[in-house]
Amino acid sequence: MFEGVPLTWFLITGTIMFFVGIYGFLVRKNLITILMSTELILNSVNINFVAFNKILYPDHLEGMFFSIFIIAVAAAEASMAIAIIINIYRRLVNIDVEKMNEMKY
Amino acid sequence: MIDFSYTVWILLIPLVMFVVVGLFGNRFKPLVSGLAGTAGLFVMWILSLVTAYKYFFVLEKAADGSFQKFLAFNMRWLNLTDTLHIDMGVLLDPISIMMLIVITTVSFMVHVYSIGYMDGEKGFMRFFATLSLFSFSMLGLVVATNIFQMYIFWELVGVSSYLLIGFYYTKDSAVSASKKAFIVTRFADLGFLIGILMLSFSTGTFDFLTLTGANSPAFSSGTGIMFLGLSSMTWSMIFIFMGGAGKSAMFPLHIWLPDAMEGPTPVSALIHAATMVVAGVYLVARLFPIYIFAAPVALDVVMYVGAFSSIFAAVIACTQFDIKRVLAYSTMSQIGMMMFALGVSGYGGHEGLGYMASMFHLFTHAFFKSLLFLGAGAIIHAVHSNVMNEMGGLRKYLPITHATFLIACIAIAGIPPLSGFFSKDEILAAGHERSLMLYWVEMIVSGLTAFYMFRLYFSIFWGKETHYHHMPHEGSKWMTVPLMLLSIGAMLAGFIPFSMFVSSDRIPFHSGLEMSIAIPAVLVGLIGIAIATVFYRKETTLPDRIYNALGGFSNAAFHKFYIDEVYLFITKKIIFNYVSRPIAWFDRHIVDGSMNGMAYVTNEVSDRIKRFQSGQLQQYALVFVSGVVLLTLLFTYLMTN
Amino acid sequence: MTPNQLMFAIFSAVIIIFSILTVTSRRILRAATFLLFVLVATGGMYFLLRFNFLAAIQLTLYAGGIVVLIIFSILLTSHIGEKLEKPELKKIIPAFLAAAGGALITIATILQYNFPVEVVSMSERTNIRVIAKSLISTEKFGYALPFEVISILLLAAMVGAIILAKKRKD
């Protein structure tokens, strides 16, 4: 409970956000939208981290640091992903994930 | 006891000749290899005569007055089981010595003749090498000490016959004839082999001395009923006879013999008239004690097959036009008579008259039939044709051949005092004692023999005057001298008191002419000759009219009663098309197909599994997420319960 | 309803509604905008929990940086007015089932689990000094190593992104 807000509320919000992200990841065709879904997933995890940190272990800062690192990794990931997406777009003139199966079998 | 071990050289000389001529023959002039082979045979001939003399006149007889039967040489060749082993050796007894003489004599004559006949042929060297191989195998066969040795040499004569029939290997007919001869006799040999296996299993030995001795295990073992109410001994003897029937061209395994005439004529004289084809008779004679004591039913089979073959072949012989084929059917008929004689024979003394008669006829037949063939060879050599229609009036051109051929014809027709008369008389006498019906059958055969021989004789030497492209002339001395020598044999061989040498129990006995049988036999022969004279002395249409009058029968006889066609049907149609071809198909599609099917299934399965690897990122993710969800469900379920 | 609860409810509602819109909107630029709302609301959550520094990072880095990056790339790869095609039903259904199932299980588990009920009465704002010290500290609760690793990662990402996105000479 944090000032009247129970931990479970945070967790449920995070969970819903997480699975919405998953849904987006599974359904979307456009690579950029898939990337956005990934961001949703990462953020939901961050929420959980900080909620746990604040409510269960208020004297520590691990949750927050993890979130910071995750944000950093997310930034790196996003920049890489967008670089790759643009590259793919240059070659194939579309960024439909279903058409990218050159490496199957 | 006289040392007979030198007789092994009678075997080894031709083997050495075969190897030397076969491997190195083409380094010499052709004539050299011919002469070498002939010289070798001459030595063997002398050795055989010496052996015969020493055996019959010098060697003391056994206590009961019989000629001894002993191994002059023996050597272990292969061990099979504890009791069964194959030996190689030389067995001497009256019939093997008689066969030695027959083979070496005829073979020697044929060698000499061939030097003239084959002169200028390609493959002269090959011819003599194979002849040596044949001599070796045939001699090995007759002196075999055990039935397996006999089988070994039996196969070897088969292959030398194959090689010699197919001597003109660029001629398709010769190739298929040789193939046919080999395969048919091979089929018969299968029976022989099975017979040997059965016999050796029940008696525990291959050895002739044991098998045909007084206390032979064959008399006591294998007597239980095995199949169709016959004892296993009877079956084994029938199977063994099947081998003999194949080699001796008995009905229904005779079909190869007429075709075998595709070989060079000297070969026909040696192999397909005088020696190899009588191997079956020799085989039955060799095992005669077993036949008579342990398997009388099998002996009856021999009798009936012999009698039927003799009349069957005689009828066909009357309708053929190829002179060599006439002689081939005549051979078959004569061998049938020999078989018949064995079949009717009893054992011991006068009871064994048929046995003696059979051997006697074998002996005399060798002379006059080889003479006939060599004469036919001389004619073919002169005319370059086998067909009697293209001949006629040859007596003017070929006086020596004519004279010798006539002698042989009289001999085979059974007119006294030539050799055929004596032996045939004994056969008829033996037959008369056993079965009147078969006696008359043989009487008819004898008449038919006289008829077709003189039909042949008149068609060739008398008949119409034919114009030849080349003036026919006698062959060289190489050819005429053997003819003359053999005709002496054909004339005089009958005067040998054969029963003093050869008898079923090896004890000499006296057998005189029985006028009650001899007179009708001669009369029948004369009638046959008379009819032939009327028909063929001058060119008439009479034979054709009679031929047409008999209609279907004569047509069937001309076509050899369609036996060939039946065989062809069975082999070509049934075996080839309905067995072998489906097997090939079955193998390709079913057996191999199931193997390929397994590979196909594996391939398909892997193809299906491979499709999971679609390269679709989202699909992977979906599977992953679903997997996680399901696993979570599973674990929660497991943990809560 | 305390103000905190109210704030939480607002942020939570924004997060849930806009994240759903993010993954369903057929106009890609709108999706990016909705994502921005979600990220801002998340930042709000951090403020709510008194993680001011984190919230600041969230706003600047995520909302400011990444979303802009995404929008740039959208502008580079597609037309503004373009509508994305509708995802096929055979794709939606399994994905929805998997996501919904996962969400249900997780939520059920969360609800069942008894978290220790501990009221954090006085929650201090995290001191930026403490954070800085921890990041370069090598002692317990020090994050010097991850910090360095992250900086190398970011460097590598930067280099990689440049190389990847660079136009080929050919």
Next chain:
Amino acid sequence: MSILTLFIIIPVLTIIGILLSKSHMQVKWVAVVGMSLQLLSAIGLILLYLAERRAGNMAEVLFVQDNVWYETLNIHFYLGVDGVSVAMIGLTALVVFAGIFASWDIVDLPREFFTSLILLAAGVFGFFISLDLFTMFLFYELAVIPMYLLIGIWGSGPRHYSAMKLTLMLMGGSAFILLGIIGIYFNSAPGGGQLTFDLIKISKQNIPLDAQLFLFPFLFVGFGVLGAMFPFHTWSPDGHASAPTAVSMLHAGVLMKLGGYGCYRVAVFLLPEAAHQLGWIFLILATIGVIYGALGAVWQKDLKYINAYSSVSHCALVLFAILMFNQTAMNGAIMQMISHGIMTALFFALIGMIYGRTHTRFINEMGGLMKVMPFLGVAYVIAGLASLGLPGFSGFVAEMTIFVGAFQNADTFHRVATIIAASSIVVTAVYVLRVVGILLLGKIKNEHFETITDARWYDKMSVVALIFGITLIGMAPLWLSDMITGGLGPIMHKLLAAAPGLN
């Protein structure tokens, strides 16, 4: 170090020599020298063996060498020979020797070709001399693998298909064998004690019956695949048809014998009770194989297919004889392996030489070849006659021993099987003479064949060596037969113990 080690060392040295040699000619000569040495040492081994036996050395196996190899699993490098293996080694050395000469014309990658060939030979030698099941299996695999390369690279026709099929089927067989061997290993000490792969030691044990019944089919089928047992024979026609000459020779001549030898040495020897109980199934298959192979050969038109089916028939006769479980038939089985090995190698050598000259293997495109190539023609006739079991050649001795032995089993089932199997000699005559008639005799059908040359010196070398082998055994079989019988003692002892009342 016993003399047996030579049979591994010589091939290895030869391979090294081949890899070091610089020109094609040098490669061939190194191979010739190496394999001649191998042949000489094989002859030496036979003489030494006979001398030892004559001197009264009645040990079960001679020239033993035993080194521990991998202690944990008790695997040994254990060599030793008895009469049977000595005979098989003689066969292998002869066929390999002839095979080198028969592949004199190889143009592509001769170095690699001869290396694989000799590697294969080394595997076969190793198989015959090892007495440790694991080492045996190892050498077995060593012999099978180069086959794939040899057919796949130097073959003709649909060679990839054939090579794949052959290798896969043989590998399937080896999987069975491996299973069987491991099964035997875990049952090798039923009374407790250390588990072992040692063939001799295991043979002294009595493996429990249920284990035997389970393992026997695996081992027999596994080895049977290599022995071309019906219905697992189909790799043989395709494989042989695509393989280069020397490979066909080695494969049909030697490698297929590994199957028969394995059935004899491993399956029947170690699992005698199971062999007795289950033998009838395989006896039926073997009998079918004998007649089926022969009839199958009648219809074929490709020389190699004819010979491959003939091999199926002859090899089935080996299994047939082994399953008769008596000394004579066993003896015949071994002799049949040797006889067929030399004979079929001769056949394939000749077919290769004929193919090299006419560029076709279809018999109806040929004819009258006797005229243009008398040496090869006569050799082919000799091979054919040997194949149809003419006395004076090895085939006759072997077949007759088998039939006499088989006939000692007095019950109807064995009798009928024997008579059916014996009737194959007629069918064999049919297809052999058919081929000889069409191929060699008659008139030359194709005028290109008028200019064909006869055998060259290396062809003659190969052919003469093999013909010498078949005639030597055919003319004087006693020494060989007695030598083999000497080696059959232990197995007969075990079989008798398993089922008294046999002979």
